[in-house]
Amino acid sequence: MAGDVVKARFPRRLLIQIVATNIFRYLFRGAARNWFRNIGSAAPALSSMTLLLLLSGLVGLVGFALYNLETIQSAEASLLHVYVRDDARAADVDSLWDRLAADPRIASVTYTTRAEALARAQHMPGLPQLASATESNPFPASLDVRVKNINDVASIDRLVRYEIAVDPVYSTSYDRGAYQRIQAFLLGIAVAGLAFLGLLGFVAVTVTMNSIRAAIHSRRDEVTIMQLVGAPRWMVRGPFVIEGAITGAVAGIVVFGLTAAGIAAASTSFAQFAPGVTAAVAAFAAALVFATGLGLGSGSSLISVRRHLES
């Protein structure tokens, strides 16, 4: 009816669209534009971030491979070969076998003949030459004892070492320090790797923070105006945080690309030089590295913004 005032709410969908458009424009598009405009000052941060992520990925994959290696070595170390003397009586061997099989600390006992030991040696690195160097078979028969807990290997070794059926010279395969040496070596590598990554991370974060500080400085007027006209704090800080995230993301994409190229070039040989590192594992590591880049870039920017952008 003419003259009636119709009260209508502003359409919610349109409002959301307007807000989204403004956020996209002032936060994301503005950040991307400024990042490309100031790529010169972002380049050191980008380089150090790329290097950090690349090395992190490599160290991560090497660590994963070493972890798998350590698992294999651990399994090997829990297998005790009890070498049977050449002239041992079958009854003595059987007796020892039965006692070992009855021991609750032992998972299994199998007997390896001299011929089987020779055959096995011919598949082990370095041993085929030794196996073919003499016409006779130098490898003794053995009882292969799978110990449940690696810490019990030493006591099992003491138990069998002086048995009558056991070779008095080379009684078992037990090497007291071998496993500990491997563990110490791996621990050393892990500590050194983490320390190196920590140092590199510190450098990357510092360089990124400085590049954001430079960006803040170069846009000081814009920031001042935004603050004075009452732009919300997140809107003033947001573009800089996103710029840092872009730096991290671009670095992550570069690393992702390098990893993808590596996977394409050498997927079949991963297993040979790095046990357990399959193409899927490498792809997962690359995705993780990308996410890390995103987080590190935005995180270090946020620190910088909090430090340098407070009014």
Added chain:
Amino acid sequence: MPSVLRPILEFAGVTRAYGSRLALDDVSLALEPGELAFLVGPSGAGKTTLLRLINREIRPSMGHVWVDGLAAHNIKASRVSALRRRVGVVFQDYKLLPRLTAMENVAFALQVGDLRVSDDEAKERALDALEAVGLGDRGDSFPHQLSGGQQQRVAVARAVVGQPPLLIADEPTGNLDVDTSWEMMDLFADIAAFGTTVLIATHNVEIVRRFQRRVITLVHGRLVRDQPAGRTGRMAWLATS
């Protein structure tokens, strides 16, 4: 009959110290809606400190600052933007973004202060504001294509486009010639006439004397005189530095 309007700006026993030096010392004052007042005093008297307290760029060491009902003295950091949307600010050096046109400078302030403002609305309101300051035909000009007076008008348009209840100006005529300064002051008077409270910090004795508005005089951080409108002639000497 006494006024019953709530003051737009109120200082109650405000002290601001920088180390052992008092930039403001126990200042109390109130400005009502639509009032235009000059803030005068020699250099270092505390004028800029007072303006910065209004905009919550700094906090008072003691006392209370109320801006349109908001407690600027202890407002949370997350609420500062809400306070600043209630205060338009004009600077001596204009502070326009050089890569944006006059219209974009005004619209930018409107949109970053309120994300719900659409492009069309921002443009329309920005052009209205420019029209109001006499620059309706220069919306597409970049700051470097405008004179100092025109740039200051754009800055005023930007300050008032969000329709804040309070406008503060720090030496707004400091970079302008005499004629342009008068035009600028007329503009501030018009803004006040429409209900916006205007507080202008200035050294310009001539303007203060001729406008015959309220004059608040600071010396060494202390409010030494608060002359009501129409009785400003005798204190003009204090505005000289």
